Amino acid sequence: MTWNWEQDDWPNFSYDSSALKGFEEQFLHRSGLLFGAYKHINDEEKDTLKVDLISTEALKTSEIEGEFLNRDSIQSSIRRNLGLETDNRKIPPAEQGIAEMMVDLYRNFAKPLSHQTLFAWHKMLTSGRRDLKDIGRYRTHADPMQVISGPIGKEKVHYEAPPSTSMKAEMQRFLDWFKKTGPKGDEPLPALTRAGIAHLWFVSIHPFEDGNGRIGRALAEKALSEYLGHPALIVTSQTIQTNKKVYYAMLEQSNKDNEITEWLKYFSKTILEAQDETQTQIDFLIAKARFFETFQLNERQKKAALRMFKEGPKGFKGGLSAENYITITGTSRATATRDLQDLVLKGAFTKTGEFKSTRYYLKVKKE
Template sequence: MLWNWKRRNWPNFSFSSDHLKSYEREFLRKAGELSGSLKHISEDEHESLKVDLMSNEAYKTSEIEGEILDRASLQSSIKRHFGLRSDHRKIPPAEHGIAEMMVDLYRTYDKPLTHDQLFKWHSMITIGRRDLLAIGKYRTHEDPMQIVSGRVDLPQVHFEAPPSSQVPKEMQAFVNWYNQTKSIEPLTKAGIAHLYFESIHPFEDGNGRIGRAISEKVLSQSLGRPTLIAISSLIEQDKKAYYSKLQKNSSDLEITDWLEYFCELVLKAQEYTQRMIDFLIEKSKYYRMYDHELNERQKKVIDRVFRAGVNGFKGGLSADNYMSVSGTSASTATRDLQKLVDLGALVRKGERKGTRYYLTIDHPVGNAHGLIP
């Protein structure tokens, strides 16, 4: 197989700018909407949004690589990095490392990309690892760096990166390209940066997580602020398509197909963030309308439903859920739920054991009541 880095014109990727113009315009339009929406939430809500998005991205970017982390530890670690109040739990190394990288990306988005920053990110996400030869530096092993699947005795090679001896030269060219390229539109540059970096695959492990962080850095620099969009969350929903597109574009330098996929991914990520902001706005409206009408049990349950996020309780809030969260009896739960329905704070759907309750918020997710049943 003639991989892209073996091509005579490497790393001069080619693509159709005309195919990407509408994506670039939409990206800037959505970015403006997001910025405007943020003005309608409080400082505390903004901090909450930041922590939720960053911890979810840390979780998802790790999950893409098959590493399942503890969400609560990620949130706690990110809060501590920002000086916010958190619990006192002990944070495992993996959760601490990826959280630290996400916070560093947030704080240094406007700085030039450097080898030292990449080394620092790699050290963060591999903290505590004992199985790697090179931590905080580019790979040095003599074995081919390959992406494989299938049986050990009959592996299928999906991609082979440049040999380790070539990596320093390739990465110097990449860093120069990143910092010196000003004429390419943001979505296009972010998509190229991700594919370019993954094609070099400079580290023993962690290339996917760092490559996705580089894409977010490009987009943040183009907007002059951290993007706070859920790129990894969208990728994780269809990892098969993500890896398929990467593989398909690993043997040629014409990458319009990859860039169209990447642009659509980022636009969907922006929509996800917009829904989260809208949800926070509706949450504030909801509490202003109903908070003074609720007893302590009802407040506790409503708070728990809101903490479930834009998608709410899976399957909706049931009477059993209410009893479990509030610690009350079946008869009291029935009265409390009926009062919430009478107030207009919840809407009831279904009958008997299939009865479920949903927040009455105006939110463009799932249905008119905001939480997906």
């Protein structure tokens, strides 16, 4: 097998820019809509959205790599790093590390990309690790850097990256390109095109012992943020995680050839889907604010509604039952029945089913 980096045209990727034009236009249009919607929520809601989106990315970019972290710990660490009010819980190293990296990406997206930036991110990601030789620097091991699957003795090699001896040269060439193709560079590229190439190129080099996928996805977000002039704040990793097999299949397909139109089309569609999901979350926050402005609720009703809103745009799984309401509010069955009937009469909740099958749902108005 001849890998992309072994071919004569590496790393001069080729692609059909006309096939990407529509995606680039949609990205800019949706970015404008997101920015406009973002201005319609108050500062507290902006902080909530910021923490939710960053923590979702931190959680999902880790899950893509098979690492399942604690959301509450990640959110607590993010709030602490952003200077927001939080609890004083002890944060495990993995959660703290990914939170620090994502906050650094959010705060410093406009700073030039350097070896030192990447080394710092790698140190954050590998916080607490004792199994790696090279932390906060490019890999140096003599063994081939391979992406493999399958049991021992029957491994399948999906990709073999350039040798460790070439890392400094490969990464310097990558950094030079990243600077040159930025919005203020000598050869600026459209947003999605640059972000898609950056991600594929970086993971093709695979410069670190571990963490290459997470850093590669962060680089794509940095490229988009640089183009927009503000943090992109979209749930790219959540969108990828939803259909992870396709993501890995596209990466594998694209590491054998330097004609990458299909990769860039896939990547562009993924970013547009991520924008849609972010728009849904902003709309949900606006709807939540209007809900509490519209309806006068007692403390029990408010507590139950807040618990339901906590589940996000997809709502309370299976609907809210009277038993759920009693558990959440600590009230009696008779009071729960009166409260729920009142919420339906006010138009705050909708009701489905009868008797033990009765379920209640938030009635939120969407834009």
